[in-house]
Amino acid sequence: MTLIEMGQAAKVASSQLAVAGAAQKDAALRAAADALEQGEPMLLEANRKDVQAAEAARMRPAMLDRLTLDHTRISNMADGMRQVAAQEDPIGQVIEGRNLPNGLEIRRVRVPLGVIGIIFEARPNVTADAAALCLKAGNAVILRGGKEAIHSNTVCADLMRGAVEKTGLPRDCIQLVQDTSRSSSTGMMQMTGYLDVLIPRGGRGLIQSVVQNAKVPVIQTGAGNCHVYVDDSADIEMAANIVDNAKTSRPSVCNAMETLLVHQDIAEKALPVIGARLLEKHVELRGCPRTRAILGTDKVVPATEADWATEYDDYILAIKVVDSLEQALTHIAKYSTGHSECIVTRNYRNARIFQQRVDSAAVYVNASTRFTDGGEFGLGAEIGISTQKLHARGPMGVNQLTSTKFLVMGDGQVRA
Template identity: 45%
Template sequence: MTELTPQRQAERDEVLAKARAAKRVAPLLATLPTPHKDELLVAAADQIEARAGEILAANARDLEAGRESGMDEALLDRLALSEDRVRGIAGGLRQVAGLKDPVGEIVRGGMGPQGMTMKQVRVPLGVMGMVYEARPNVTVDAFGLALKSGNVALLRGSKSARNSNEQLVAVLQDAAEAQRLPREIVQLLPCDTHDSVQDLITARGLVDVVIPRGSARLINAVISGATVPTLETGTGNCHFYIDATAELDSAIEMLLNGKTRRVSVCNATETALVDSALSDDSILRIVQALQDAGVRVHGNVDKLSALGAQDIVDAGEADWAEEYLSMDIALAIVDGVDGAIEHIRTYSSGHTEGIAARDAYVLQQFANHVDSAAVMLNASTAFTDGEQYGMGAEIGISTQKLHARGPMGLPELTSTKWILEGTGQVRP
């Protein structure tokens, strides 16, 4: 075994010490009454707003460092906080406080054949590790959802958001302490090297679940390297198909909303699919609407130029699978809904797919045969969001099929246990 440098050993020791502390306080949080959780969530929201100046000053240091290092605009947008975003973060905690506590909910049960009462109840997962990039709002979202579902939050944010995350966690810990709860219910792990991620995701016995949230590279690294169970969030190569039966103005509005509302989020539309049965003028209108909104269109230059389109970026194979997170979109002309479904099957990341159509059969075909976590019928892909689903702040969008799929809210952050109560029964 390779001997660790003193710096590396200290980093590993810090991760494991914080994981042990999280494990110690997990039983307390698992049985914390709902009113106490809600009081802390509201108090933390109040403190975030009251200390917004400190939070924004810390964020400004991160943004300055990001610009100096050449961070691209999409990542800078994810990293940036503003007074409105800080208020939104605080509002998310208050919203979670108003949601139903899943802990203790009876999922199913009844009287067993031997006269025993049986019930399956929701219980916390325990120590919840979170690995994420750039977005400091995830720090607070993870804390809020972990707390309400009875879990301890062990957070490994990115180096690019170090100052923002440290300030936010300090505020959250101060709020916990003021509510007579241990500061260790939320902790921030070191981020100097990528090795601290490996320390977290292999801390089996101390950490009960790890959730990666960020780029495909980060998610794949966590999934492939973890010995701790993982809840996989996915990248968003989201498609929007415009059928020949669609009302074109409405379809274009939905497409632009999905693409341009906020380009740096995983529910942004990254590929437009256009029915070949649409007129040349209609296809050209779609392309020009995107370009007029400042979107660079990647596609088949020969096909689109023949329709009169200009300034098309020639699309290669990689474009169809790309999560741009920028003012770019891939656009393909496909043969009807079957062609759209086939394209999505080939290139989708399984996040969200949308369709604009008026034909009920076309809509049903799309809903039945597209296998993604969310399918939007005559609606923008931007609606794949825990808050839009009534969940409050989400921990991420799961594109896997086991345990949780789609926006992961409070119930998805619990497991279950069976409680059987008898009167002295023994099994024959």
């Protein structure tokens, strides 16, 4: 099918989904989850082809980790769909209501967005997560993954399409673009009249390309140049634990930290402890002159201007010693992508200042940036982390994939 044909089919499917009951949508999600588990052998075989091709192309280890599926990850994908099914149906929820003096009854209710397009990179789990969330919110979805995961994505989408059709919902409520060339990505950006919103999920390059070129509305997600600032009053062991977790627990994801800022008054004591933890995990350290003087020029390579703005998605960390909280705030304001930032401190006033001044979707005091996740926030699965302020911000769950409309009941009223 061409993109236009897919868009036409999605429009028809979305009109059916919009009036589907919660029970039917939830049954479809549970059936899709079962299909993923029952189709595990096919999924693993397809994924093996993708991984072999990625290894031959010398994909970076962190990105290869994103691509790889195993029994546990497939089970997690299925469980995620069941968790979405268990959530309250947002469609039809009354957000607010009032009766006017003239007798009009006004209610504002949640409604689906319609047709959502999602362009993403080498993460097969996104196929399942995105389809589940869109379906729950009554939206049809057109998925366009990267070429690195085409075999895995195709099998995953086919399993889900077959499962939802058996429950009476249109199979075209979930569609996967088979063309992974740049032209298909560009084509989706131009699908006015078919896509109600386009969501890019991937690195900064992908996101910026969509934002700059799309003619359809876009929700920005994912770019995560996240910072941890160690204040002068910080507990050093706590700081080491947070930095270690934020950088090394899974460096390829958008909520992993990329830059460490350390107050000059604690740097001499804190950096050796933190640096030792990171070097044990084989993290490449790129530091400012003061960082290199403390940790040793043999252990830390010189940081360049580009390092402060880079989302590595890898075992690489930029480190800078700053003179003050104010300098840390200035640095973050200049280089942050608005995702997640953390201060490690025992100073309540500084913690409050940091949370008030940092303009990001999630701002932490004494906790790892890795918590910026729909599941960790108790929101269930997510479509991504929105780093903009409209239409949503932070983890985007089911509620964030809806719009609202006003329902007005009258009894013959006319405006004077």
